[in-house]
Amino acid sequence: MLIEKHKDKITEILGRYPEKRAALLPLLWLAQEEHGHVSEAAMKEIAGVLDLTPPQVYETVTFYTMLNRQPIGKFHIQVCRSLMCALVGTEQLLGWIHAKLGIKPGQTTPDGLFTLSQVECLASCGTGPMMQVNDDYFEQLTQEKLNRILDDLKRDGKSPLATGPFMFPVPQHMNR
Amino acid sequence: MNKYEPILLKNMMQPGYTGSLADYERAGGYQALRKALGKIAPADIIEVVKKSGLRGRGGAGFPTGVKWSFIPKDHRGPRYLICNADESEPGTFKDRQLMERDPHQMIEGMILAAYAISTLIAYIYIRGEFVLGAKILENALAEAYRAGYLGPNILGSGFALDIYMHRGAGAYICGEETALLESMEGKRGLPRTKPPFPATHGLFHQPTVVNNVETLANVPHIVNRGPEWFASIGHPPKSTGTRIFCLSGHVKRPGNYEVPMGITFREMIYEIAGGMRGDKPLKAFIPGGASAAFLTPEHLDVKMDFDSLAQAGSMLGSGGVTVMEEGTCMVWAAENLLQFFNHESCGKCTPCREGSLWLLQILRRIEHGHGRQEDLDLLLRLCGNIAGRTVCAFGDAEIAPITSTLQHFRDEYEAHIRGQRCPFRPQPVADLITVGH
Missing domain, CATH: 3.10.20.600 (Ubiquitin-like (UB roll))
Known part of the structure; x- marks a missing residue:
């Protein structure tokens, strides 16, 4: 399935490396972008493309926290729990999310929209508390801002409060 | 306020600067490349960087020019340059800004580094979470190809270089350069035993240089303004x-x-x-x-x-x-960091894999009011059995929060154990904070 649909893309990816196995992470990303997770069927398919055994693919998949082996909610909320964010409000943020969505880390809302995870440092330490939702970063969160973001996501599928190209602090002369 | 003149952040602090190729060129970008390609010998570029005193900005602080000079001159097969954009060290968020706000500065540094070590292929290993950063770099690379800064015959010099993006997928250890190499090869990111070093046996067993984003971003400035200028900034001779x-x-x-x-x-x-x-x-x-x-x-x-x-x-x-x-609990802080280290230990070396969990369990019981009198000596004994007994520096890193807080705040640990509670935090929100993996 994956191979037929993305034939050209896969050829292009393989062309970047002198050894086939190096294309493993890019192909796993391709599978996850397609289905939201990496199924065992996709792993077998990828193993075939790269002349690997399925266990060789599986052992790699299980090493990386971003690769989901099970389907998850449409929006994957990942809250940074490392010290720098914890100093400025990880616990509060988890509390606000719980108040709004009724879920704790590891849980998914009954409508299948939101899955909540705690993750380690996302390189956003000066702008905590923060979370990543799918591809986007949301930083300097307050309860009000969080609620707006979750409402935006539910209604529009995205939120304008996501961080753009990162610079912090923004120099005063640019802040006009 | 910061009264010092920025070098790396200078462009992006100009109003209206977008980081596009046109903006970068207007700010003097790619002049170092024009100055160097075909006009300065690769070995001389290495000398310039050596003379500048530039040291790695990723964490280890190894002299950059020296690293480049370790690539065997007579090697016949391919060789590789990798930009380490896996920025994952808790507390660090500079590379993200350098990549997203001024991507060409780093790319120009990469091209110069590739020229210096005579490689035809370079990769940017970027952490998987930096989706926006990866898109911005992809766009910047495409711009650089269109302008002739990348490709088969760069600026007519005969030098050829391709740069490819490679996304990680969530693993702190992949910032360690040999784990990064394993990860790039499509494997679990387990650090390699050294020697051999990447300079002789790196990516696909070929000579390889791995440099951090900020390190590479410095290179165009050094080539442009000279090693003496660079070496006069900071705290020479060791920290330029x-x-x-x-x-x-x-x-x-x-x-x-x-x-x-x-x-x-x-x-x-x-x-x-x-x-x-x-x-x-x-x-x-x-x-x-x-x-x-x-x-x-x-x-x-x-x-x-x-x-x-x-x-x-x-x-x-x-x-x-x-x-x-004041008021921050040092045992809590150490416990938080050990949860990080336990989660991120790759599992290759027993002292680190098992030790990080034991350390975490002991810290957790102290913080949660179940500490034992003998725990502090036990912590130190465990730390002593991890330090220097692992393949990579992770083992030394994971004990640093414990040995240093015990050194400076031992009385705080003792108060936890004596009082059977944390003196700073009334009741940990245990049901919201999950344990272990």
Whole structure:
């Protein structure tokens, strides 16, 4: 399935490396972008493309926290729990999310929209508390801002409060 | 305020600067490449970088030009350059800004580095979470190809280079350069035993140089303005140039600040970052990312350079400075960091894999009021059995929060054990904080 649909893309990816196995992470990303997770069927398919055994693919998949082996909610909320964010409000943020969505880390809302995870440092330490939702970063969160973001996501599928190209602090002369 | 003239952050601080190729060229971008390609011999570029004193900005601080010079000159097969954009050290968020706001600065540095070590292929290994950064770099690479800065015959010099993006997928250890190589080869990111070093046996067993984003971003400036200029900035001879320090925690103005190396932590925390939030007293700070030992207010006049921090018993590391105010529980802080290290231990070496969990369990019981009198000696004994007994530096990193907080705040640990509770935190929100993996 994956191979037929993305034939050209896969050829292009393989062309970047002198050894086939190096294309493993890019192909796993391709599978996850397609289905939201990496199924065992996709792993077998990828193993075939790269002349690997399925266990060789599986052992790699299980090493990386971003690769989901099970389907998850449409929006994957990942809250940074490392010290720098914890100093400025990880616990509060988890509390606000719980108040709004009724879920704790590891849980998914009954409508299948939101899955909540705690993750380690996302390189956003000066702008905590923060979370990543799918591809986007949301930083300097307050309860009000969080609620707006979750409402935006539910209604529009995205939120304008996501961080753009990162610079912090923004120099005063640019802040006009 | 930060009164120092920025080098790496200069462009992006100009109003209207977008980081596009046109903006970068208008700001003098790609002039170093024009100056060097075909006009300065690759070996001379290496000499220039050696002379500048530039050292790696990722954490280890190895001299960049020396690293480049280790690539065997007579090697016949391919060789590789990798930009380490896996920025994952807790407390560090500078590379993200360099990539997203001025991507061509780093790319020009990569092309110069590739020319110096005569490679035809380079990769950018970027952490999987940086989706926006990866898109911005993809666009910048496409611009560079269209303008002839990348491809088969760069600026008509005959030098050829292709740069490819390679996304990680969530693993701190992949910032360690040999784990990064394993990861790039499509495997679990387990660090390799050294020697052999990547300079001779790196990616696909070929000679390889791995450099951090900020390190590479410095290279165009060094080529443009000369090694003497660079070596005059900072705290020569061992700490030349600027560093982008990432301030986090309880300061009024957290964020990225580029300063010449060698200013004091007092100036950084109290002047540049605006002082302590709510003007509370400072209790402790981590000077160089989660792997660096905690320091205390008595270290405020330590200079922010490689040697001064080593003398103070910590390290400059990745430049992540995390500031903690009075009232922050040091046992809680150490427990938080050990949860990080336990989660991120790759599992290859037994002392680190098992030790990080044991350390975490002991810290957790102390913090949660179940500590035992003998726990402190047990912690130290465990730390002693991890340090220096692992393939990579992760083992030394994971004990730093414990040995340093025990050194400076032993009475706090004892108060936890004596009182059978945390004196700072009324009741941990245990049901919201999950345990282990």
